[in-house]
Structure formats: structure tokens, C-alpha cells
Amino acid sequence: MAHVLPPLHLARPRLTDRLAAERVNIVEAARAVTLGQRGDAPAAAAARAALSRYRGPALPDDLREEWAVIPREAALRRALSILDLLISEAERGGDIAEAAELAERAASLDRTDDMRLLRAARLQLRCARPGRARELGARARRLGTELRVRPSHELLALDAELNGA
Structure with a gap:
């Protein structure tokens, strides 16, 4: 039992760090979506910056964990919202290739x-x-x-x- 407890104890802070990082990314993405709805250049830049931090499914080490589904889906939905805003912005600006x-x-x-x-x-x-x-x-x-x-x-x-x- 003594061999198991230290690794579990060490794994928990790493999980907490990962969840905190995902929470920050989701908050930044939400802010970018709100800004992006303004439709100006600084807002588009903020949206692109938030999107650049999306690296794929959130919490990839925990794909089979039920508790990770909600943060993973939230991150994906935010990334898609940002992409939708940027697509619309590119279309409005006439940059169809970018869109x-x-x-x-x-x-x-x-x-x-x-x-x-x-x-x-x-x-x-x-x-x-x-x-x-x-x-x-x-x-x-x-x-x-x-x-x-x-x-x-x-x-x-x-x-x-x-x-x-």
C-alpha cells in the first residue's frame, strides 16, 4: 500500500493543474467569443489568440473518464464558436479562401x-x-x-x- 499512495498523491496535483489550465482556456475562449461578436480587428485578433491555444480535445490523458466529458465538450464548443466567428468575419471581409x-x-x-x-x-x-x-x-x-x-x-x-x- 505504501508503494501506491505516493504516486496517487502526486497524480492529484497534476490533475488539478490540468483542470485549472483547461478552465483558464475556456474562460479566455468565452471572452474571445464575446469580443469577436463586436466584429472589429482587435476582437478578431483576440479570437485568433484564444483559438491558437486550442490543441485538440481537453484533458487528452483522461479520454475514458466520465468526469472529463463536460470540460472537453465545453472546450470544443468554444473553439467551434470562435471558428464560426472568424469564418463570418473572413466572409464579411471578402477573404473567402481564409473562410x-x-x-x-x-x-x-x-x-x-x-x-x-x-x-x-x-x-x-x-x-x-x-x-x-x-x-x-x-x-x-x-x-x-x-x-x-x-x-x-x-x-x-x-x-x-x-x-x-
């Missing part, structure tokens, strides 16, 4: 949201990249098949647009 890149990043983070794939596909089509748009549309179709749902109106409209392109 397309950000939309693909959002789709890669949220692998079960076909609408993110379709948004990225439409942006790629606006960038005159029909091949990439087709790939993203095909991924959305495969996702729908895996989830056993019918193709959405948006996917059918994209297919029609791509077949006309």
Missing part, C-alpha cells in the same frame, strides 16, 4: 456535423475549387450514410450546383 480554410478546420473538429462540411464545400466552390468542394460534399454524404439519415436539402443543392459546374 474556407477555417470552415474546414471547424469540420475536422466536429466530425459529426455535416452542415460544417457543406459550409466548407460551398466556400471552396466560391474559391473556384470544385474538386475540393466535391471531396467535402462526398464526406458529408458518407457521414449521412453512416448516421443513416437522408441527404439534406443543402447537400442535394450542393450536388446539383457541382454537377452544373
